Amino acid sequence: MSDFHQPTHRRSRRTIGAALLALACGLATTVPGAAQRRMPAVGSVDTDVSSLPEELQDVGFDQRLGEDVPLQLEVRDELGNTVQLGSLFAGKPVILVPAYYECPMLCTMVINDLTSALRVVPLKPGADFEVVIYSIDPDETPKMALTAKNTAVGRYDGGDGAGWHFLTASQESIDQLSEAIGFHYYYDEKSDEFAHTAGILVLTPAGKIARYFFGLEYPPRELRLAMVEAADEKIGSMADKLLLFCFQWNPSTGRYSAVTLNIVRLGGAVTLLGVLLMVAWLIWRERRQNKPSLGTT
Secondary structure, three states, rough: OOOOOOOOOOOOHHHHHHHHHHHHHHHHHOOOOOOEEEOOOOOOOOOOHOOHHHOOOOOEEEOOOEEEEEOOOOEEEOOOOOOEEHHOOOOOOOOEEEEEEOOHHHHHHHHHHHHHHHHHOOOOEOOEEEEEEOOOOOOOOHHHHHHHHHHHHHOOOOOOOEEEEEEEOHHHHHHHHHHHHHHOOOOEEEOOEOOOOEEEEEOOOEEEEEEEEEEEOOHHHHHHHHHHHHOOOOOOOOOHHHHHEEEEHHHHHOOOEOHHHHHHHHHHHHHHHHHHHHHHHHHHHHHHHHHHOOOOO
16 A cells, blocks of 8 residues: 655645545546456346256346345344344345355355455444355254354454354245345255355445445455445445445446446536635735745834
């Protein structure tokens, strides 16, 4: 990261701060986030599902942005307690992950990539958001969920696991939640495995679907912005709010993209502020220079 050096001549600190924020916003438009590998998703324009076996053609995500998840749904936490899904939100945005704990590869990659991204995000589980992972296999047990939680928390920070919830549920509850988020999978009886795609969701504190992230390698900046936006900007820093002004979510790509008009407006406002502050400083200096010294006649 490049260092910003303070000019040797005196300037208004507000002007410098505003300029740095504008520069940061501009730089963010030119530095790409981490690459996302897209997985097949229902309704995706870049997926040719006809080439897949018939039983796999419906596997993927239907995006249902703005729709509600069933908060009254009964699930089991990793200790075996029956709880309602909504009780886990605790008034915070939620990262929701469909998975299963005996998945031979993909689910582990999803959870590992999520924990890797969250280690970079300054927001913290339990304080700023909640992580909810639910199993799509009705035969899995709370003991399996607890083992998966301990592994994920150990990879994240080795803490007490606050804000991390690993759930199991009945087939009926699994079906309701999966249908609500548009998650389609296929159970193969021969291999006793689930065919599914990779992805995570960000939900609002009220349980509305705010964002989808498909595939793996979730960009920490975009994940942070999604949570800040889902929380109605009640969490995050001023820099996060500035970036949300500069960027807009693109559902077709699953990424935040620069909003040129907003950047131009911001740049214009910063320039105008700088000019006004400079004029004010010049007037103040001129008046100070023209003010008669004490003792002169």
